[in-house]
Amino acid sequence: MTIASHKIPCVILCGGKSSRMGEDKSLLPFDSKTTLTQYQYDRLKPYFKKVYISSKNNKFDFDCNLIFDDNEIYSPIVALKSIFEALQSEDKIFIITVDTPLVKIDSISKIIDKSKSWDICVAKTIKTHNLCGVFSKKTKETLDEMIDKNIHKVGYLLNNLNTQTVQFDNDDEFINLNNIQEYKKSLKIIS
Structure with missing residues (x-):
């Protein structure tokens, strides 16, 4: 499949506590990159009009576009609100976590293609991958209420918006690196 550059931005969520990993997983080395964040940023950058990193602070050692989530609450809902406030002119944004x-x-292209008439469109394997998909600015009002x-x-x-899921067969493709075993498994898969 030939991939064209998507006309929407991408935001990589990097503001979590990483409590199950025991250290900040966004800063773990991955493949040939010094951090998992730089790996995600560099691999996604050619496919989107712009790529951003959502984080509580600038903990990164490479040049990147940052969106700060300066709320004391660690919550993807708070991060999504900060993203939509920062990117007010965007109708849709592709969201992905650093740990996928x-x-x-x-x-990703399949999810974006299927998102056209939906408020939210996310990936699904055995489970729904809530933070791997396209979110429209129609979500902002619900985020504020939440x-x-x-x-x-x-x-x-x-559950409270017009949401579509896109089915995928390979569960390993959507593995979340929440602990050291999943991190090691992903390093084996990538190599």
Whole structure:
């Protein structure tokens, strides 16, 4: 499949606590890159009009476009709100977590292609991958309401908007590097 550059931005979420990993997974080395974040940033950059990193602070040792999530609450809902505030002129944004480095560009393209008439369109294998997909700016109002009500579950957001899932067969492609075993498994797969 020939990949054309997507006319939407991509944001890599890097603001989590990494509590199950025991250290900041966004800063772990990956493949030939010094960090997992730089690996994701560099591999996605050619396919989007612009790539950003969403983080609580600038902890990165390479030049990148940052969107700061300066709320004390560690929540993807808060991060999504910060992203839509920073990128107000964008109708749709592709969101991916830093800890899913094996998602193929073809799969990302498939999600974007299927997202046209949906508020949210995310990947699904055995489970739904809530933070690997296209989010429209129509989500902003619901994000504001969720934060006001102290609701921080991404599943709630998906259930309360016009959401489509795109089915994929390879569960390993969407592996989350939440612990050292998953990190080592992904290094084996990538090599």
